[in-house]
Amino acid sequence: MKSEEKSKRNPAWSRDEIILALDLYRQFEGGWPKGNDEKVIELSQLLNQFWQGQGYVGHTLRNTNGIKMKLMNLRVHDPKYGHLAGLKAGSKLEAEVWNNFWNCPDYLIETAAAIRSAIASLSRDVSGKLDGLPIDELEGAEAVEGRLLTAVHSRRERSWEIVKNKKDDVLAKKGCLVCEACGFDFVKRYGERGVGFIECHHIKPLAELSGEIKTQLSDLALLCANCHRMIHAKRPWLTIEELRRILR
Ligand SMILES: [Zn+2]
Ligand SMILES: [Zn+2]
Numbered sequence: 001m002k003s004e005e006k007s008k009r010n011p012a013w014s015r016d017e018i019i020l021a022l023d024l025y026r027q028f029e030g031g032w033p034k035g036n037d038e039k040v041i042e043l044s045q046l047l048n049q050f051w052q053g054q055g056y057v058g059h060t061l062r063n064t065n066g067i068k069m070k071l072m073n074l075r076v077h078d079p080k081y082g083h084l085a086g087l088k089a090g091s092k093l094e095a096e097v098w099n100n101f102w103n104c105p106d107y108l109i110e111t112a113a114a115i116r117s118a119i120a121s122l123s124r125d126v127s128g129k130l131d132g133l134p135i136d137e138l139e140g141a142e143a144v145e146g147r148l149l150t151a152v153h154s155r156r157e158r159s160w161e162i163v164k165n166k167k168d169d170v171l172a173k174k175g176c177l178v179c180e181a182c183g184f185d186f187v188k189r190y191g192e193r194g195v196g197f198i199e200c201h202h203i204k205p206l207a208e209l210s211g212e213i214k215t216q217l218s219d220l221a222l223l224c225a226n227c228h229r230m231i232h233a234k235r236p237w238l239t240i241e242e243l244r245r246i247l248r
Contacts, residue, residue, distance in 0.1 A: 010061050013070065016115045017047060018097045021070045023112035026105060030078055033068060040064050050119045163200045166220045179224035181243045199228045203240065
């Protein structure tokens with residue numbers, strides 16, 4: 001196979017996509033959807049659009065058949081079907097998603113909605129690409145909710161305008177920018193070089209990010225780089241209060 005063709009092969013299913021498939025599986029109760037089922041077509045279009053934005057092409061790219069096959073793959077994790085002969089062992093990622101979400105349907109529904117709206121907003125983006133999003137940086141901290149959603153979360157935290165507004169607001173009220181968890185003050189430690197430097201952390205859970213919710217200043221917390229990193233280092237992410245308790 002020529003290398004150019006190879007690069008166009010369909011990407012492996014990501015965690016976020018498996019979550020969306022599981023949500024569909026839940027709706028069909030593990031059954032085989034009809035040929036022209038709207039929900040299947042909708043998911044196929046959403047994922048197709050997203051991957052095309054990432055430079056993938058091809059008529060089999062997340063087509064409706066591929067979606068249905070994925071739904072059937074999920075059966076192996078379902079106690080209802082798991083004992084049927086002929087089912088291949090599922091992937092580790094599928095098993096993880098299944099275990100994280102299957103017994104918490106509300107969490108699954110919320111998370112799937114947030115992922116769908118995150119993908120739609122990325123696809124609407126002029127660039128449409130994930131370039132510039134700290135996806136690799138986040139890989140070690142693979143999100144239960146998926147990398148895509150984590151990337152969107154992180155992008156919101158880095159949105160220049162809202163971050164500037166948050167810092168201005170705190171500066172006007174307190175006269176300094178200090179870490180809300182440990183009290184670190186960049187100016188005290190680094191002098192002139194630390195002026196205006198601090199990171200913003202979005203405290204709203206990812207699953208609540210569905211829809212076009214505008215970030216409020218109260219949704220953001222100011223954190224030093226270390227504390228911010230510690231919050232995101234492992235799942236589940238810590239709340240600011242939990243981190244404070246560790247530091248005490
Ligand atoms: Zn700190
Ligand atoms: Zn954060």
